[in-house]
Amino acid sequence: LQISQKTALITGAGRRIGHAVAKALHDKGFxxxxxxxxxxxxxxxxxxxxxxVRPDSAKIFQADLVDKDALKALSQHVLAWRPNLGVLIxxxxxxxxxxxxxxxxLFHTNVRAPYLLSHLMQTALSEQKGCIINLADVxxxxxxxxxxxxxMSKAALLMQTKSLARxxxxxxxxxxxxxxxxxxxxxESTLSEREKKEVLASTLLNQLGGTDAIIKAVLYLIDxxxxxxxxxxxxxxxxx
Ligand SMILES: NC(=O)c1ccc[n+]([C@@H]2O[C@H](COP(=O)([O-])OP(=O)(O)OC[C@H]3O[C@@H](n4cnc5c(N)ncnc54)[C@H](OP(=O)(O)O)[C@@H]3O)[C@@H](O)[C@H]2O)c1
Numbered sequence: 248l249q250i251s252q253k254t255a256l257i258t259g260a261g262r263r264i265g266h267a268v269a270k271a272l273h274d275k276g277f278x279x280x281x282x283x284x285x286x287x288x289x290x291x292x293x294x295x296x297x298x299x300v301r302p303d304s305a306k307i308f309q310a311d312l313v314d315k316d317a318l319k320a321l322s323q324h325v326l327a328w329r330p331n332l333g334v335l336i337x338x339x340x341x342x343x344x345x346x347x348x349x350x351x352x353l354f355h356t357n358v359r360a361p362y363l364l365s366h367l368m369q370t371a372l373s374e375q376k377g378c379i380i381n382l383a384d385v386x387x388x389x390x391x392x393x394x395x396x397x398x399m400s401k402a403a404l405l406m407q408t409k410s411l412a413r414x415x416x417x418x419x420x421x422x423x424x425x426x427x428x429x430x431x432x433x434x435e436s437t438l439s440e441r442e443k444k445e446v447l448a449s450t451l452l453n454q455l456g457g458t459d460a461i462i463k464a465v466l467y468l469i470d471x472x473x474x475x476x477x478x479x480x481x482x483x484x485x486x487x
Pocket of ligand 1: 258259260261262263264265282283284285286287310311312313337338339340341342356382383384385426427428429430431432
């Protein structure tokens with residue numbers, strides 16, 4: 248990989264896509280700042296595993312991304328551990344159906360947190376000629392019924408990517424991944440079998456992407472130093 252300082256902060260690294268990306272970057276020799284909110288058990292286990300492979304190559308950091316002060320503390324603690332941060336991956340997100348009550352926290356998690364964290368890490372990332380990768384969603388461009396707030400937040404993240412690419416140029420590259428169906432949603436967004444069939448049919452490839460599809464995009468965006476302000480489309484053809 249092109250980047251000289253192989254240290255990455257990944258938000259929401261305890262489970263699912265964030266966890267898979269963290270593991271893949273660690274395998275490539277990165278030191279990993281593993282952020283989480285509630286997946287304490289999973290992330291401790293992964294952190295221990297990484298440190299067994301290479302001592303002091305991983306550290307866990309808890310923060311509620313809705314909380315501005317917690318974001319500030321997160322950036323301070325990560326930079327105290329590794330001042331030479333090269334990669335920030337804004338992966339954590341809130342994916343929930345529309346509900347007035349969650350509106351604020353959803354926007355704070357999906358839009359404000361990546362924005363503030365990008366700014367809080369700006370000096371460190373600039374020094375390393377580093378990069379920021381935002382996990383966006385095809386539903387930032389194509390509405391998903393019942394998830395208006397989520398779709399709007401991901402649309403804002405796409406614009407944030409382009410805006411910050413300009414603001415931080417030429418020192419930091421900022422890109423997003425326009426993600427299609429990668430893993431089935433969990434919790435209150437769990438799909439019925441009929442809904443799963445509809446999702447698969449919305450892709451041209453009639454399948455879920457799986458986390459490898461995102462890992463490949465992350466590695467490409469880290470490695471290619473002529474790509475900024477772009478969206479890497481990994482959606483199985485949903486937006487085609
Ligand atoms: N899965 C897909 O197929 C798909 C499709 C399109 C786009 N995406 C995007 O890809 C990214 C990863 O997807 P995913 O399905 O793996 O995500 P996810 O499981 O829905 O959430 C990832 C993590 O975000 C963290 N998180 C949520 N709210 C938080 C908060 N207030 N403060 C701190 N952390 C918080 C959680 O950490 P804890 O577990 O530690 O609480 C969670 O594990 C997301 O940005 C998502 O929008 C995914």
